[in-house]
Amino acid sequence: MSAAVDRAEATEIARSLDASLASILTLNELLEAARTDRPLDAARQADLVGLGWSAIAVGEAHGGLALDATARAAIAAVAGRRLLPAALRGESALLAPALAALADAGDAQAAQWLERLLAGELRGGGAVLPAARAGDDALVALAPDARLVALVEGDRATVVELDGAPQTFDALDRGQGYARVPIAAGEHVVTGAPVHALVAAWRLALLGEAYGAGLHVLEQSVVYAGQREQFGRAIAGFQAVAHRLAAMAVELEAADAGIGRLVAADAAGVDADELGELLAHHVPAAIRHVCESAIQVHGGIGFTWELGLHLHYRRVLSLQAELGGAEASAQAVGARYLARRREAARV
Numbered sequence: 001m002s003a004a005v006d007r008a009e010a011t012e013i014a015r016s017l018d019a020s021l022a023s024i025l026t027l028n029e030l031l032e033a034a035r036t037d038r039p040l041d042a043a044r045q046a047d048l049v050g051l052g053w054s055a056i057a058v059g060e061a062h063g064g065l066a067l068d069a070t071a072r073a074a075i076a077a078v079a080g081r082r083l084l085p086a087a088l089r090g091e092s093a094l095l096a097p098a099l100a101a102l103a104d105a106g107d108a109q110a111a112q113w114l115e116r117l118l119a120g121e122l123r124g125g126g127a128v129l130p131a132a133r134a135g136d137d138a139l140v141a142l143a144p145d146a147r148l149v150a151l152v153e154g155d156r157a158t159v160v161e162l163d164g165a166p167q168t169f170d171a172l173d174r175g176q177g178y179a180r181v182p183i184a185a186g187e188h189v190v191t192g193a194p195v196h197a198l199v200a201a202w203r204l205a206l207l208g209e210a211y212g213a214g215l216h217v218l219e220q221s222v223v224y225a226g227q228r229e230q231f232g233r234a235i236a237g238f239q240a241v242a243h244r245l246a247a248m249a250v251e252l253e254a255a256d257a258g259i260g261r262l263v264a265a266d267a268a269g270v271d272a273d274e275l276g277e278l279l280a281h282h283v284p285a286a287i288r289h290v291c292e293s294a295i296q297v298h299g300g301i302g303f304t305w306e307l308g309l310h311l312h313y314r315r316v317l318s319l320q321a322e323l324g325g326a327e328a329s330a331q332a333v334g335a336r337y338l339a340r341r342r343e344a345a346r347v
Contacts, residue, residue: 007070014074020051021082027308030083033175034311039144040085040175049120053088054096057201062100062111063118069204069266073259076208081216083311084209086141086176086318087125091117093205094126094198095150098157101194110159110188113148124148124162128202129183130324137180142166149181152202157195158186176318203276203323204262207283210319211255213312214287217294218248220309224298241297248293251286258283274336281329284320291316 024047025040033040040048056072058064067075079089096117102110116122123143129151138151149160166179190198222245225236235241258279265272291313295302302309323329 010071010074013067013071014078017051017075018078018081021048021078021084024048025082025084030175030311031305031308034314035305037175039087039177042144045085045144046120048085048088049123053084054091055118056092057097058100058114058118062103062114064096064100069201069263072201073204073208073263076205077212077215079205080209080212080214080312080315080319083213083315085143086178087123087143087146089205089209090126090141090150091124091143093202094128094152094157095124095148095159097198097201098126098150098152098159098190098194099148101157101190101198102159102188105190107188113159117148122147124150125177126150126152126202127322128152128199130328136183138183139178140166140181141176142179142181143177146177150198151181151183152195152198153183155191155195157190157198158184159188159190160184160186200266200272200276203280204259204266206319206323207255207259207262207279210284210287210316211252211259213316213319214248214252214255214290217291217309217312218245218252221245221248221294221297228299235297244293244297248290251290255279255283255286277329277332277336280323281326281333284316284323284329285326287316288313288320 024044029040029044039045052065055064056067056075058066060066076089078084096114099110099114099117103114113122117124124146125140125142126149127138127140129138138149140149140151142149147162149162151158151160160181162181166181222236225241225245226234228235230238236245258275262272262275262279265275291309295309295313298307298309301307320326320329324332
């Protein structure tokens with residue numbers, strides 16, 4: 001059972017986390033991690049784990065926070081705004097709840113792993129996979145010294161204990177610890193309704209994260225446009241810039257409204273797979289455009305390394321890839337639409 005949280009409470013939780021992350025994930029440290037393609041140092045990792053990310057989607061019976069979709073969406077937006085390491089998303093949205101589901105089914109080893117994960121003594125990651133076969137590799141963002149990975153394929157979720165260090169991968173969103181993990185059969189398997197809930201939580205986390213990244217670059221652009229002057233006036237007063245900022249805001253509002261509908265469906269216990277697939281295509285595409293517009297609003301400095309806009313842009317590109325990519329997500333939406341039309345024609 002999730003703890004019901006109203007919008008005001010969710011906003012307060014998000015504000016508190018945002019303030020904490022602002023002091024932990026500084027721009028200089030994020031830029032250095034991206035430059036060297038290495039994860040944040042051990043002290044910063046410990047600070048992040050100490051905030052309790054892995055507990056947000058785990059029930060109180062297992063020592064978790066059991067936050068509902070409203071709160072988790074708000075928290076995901078903060079993660080995108082502050083560029084939380086991707087492995088923490090995998091731990092909170094996939095690994096921890098998968099271990100909880102296994103523990104509920106009587107898996108004593110999973111219950112022990114979950115206890116250690118929530119205590120910060122064990123790290124891992126997780127991913128939702130496209131159609132794959134045993135023997136293939138999965139691309140997963142892993143925490144330093146990761147021991148466990150939750151891999152979801154179709155209606156099956158498997159928690160795998162890593163054997164040795166996986167092969168690292170030079171991903172676009174650098175410094176995130178992406179690695180190739182062999183897909184194996186495994187002994188710790190969840191099927192059915194718990195897997196559906198896992199996929200829904202994972203999708204909501206990615207969508208919320210993309211929205212948060214877009215919100216951050218819009219705010220950054222508004223501040224810059226209000227300060228940067230040309231011909232004796234702030235560039236925000238020029239029609240071309242003002243219209244671009246307004247278009248960015250409209251795209252973010254649409255993304256926020258879509259995510260809000262997904263959250264409402266979760267609260268009502270309504271199956272929102274079709275809406276989720278639609279948002280998996282629309283939201284990353286919209287936020288990509290917001291990031292590109294932010295770079296243009298900043299003019300020549302928008303492309304500079306030191307400003308950091310590219311970090312949010314890279315994160316959104318990675319999120320889009322994890323949600324199926326622009327082409328595959330569009331195909332999924334189209335297939336849903338055609339199936340619905342065919343069904344209507346039979347009636």
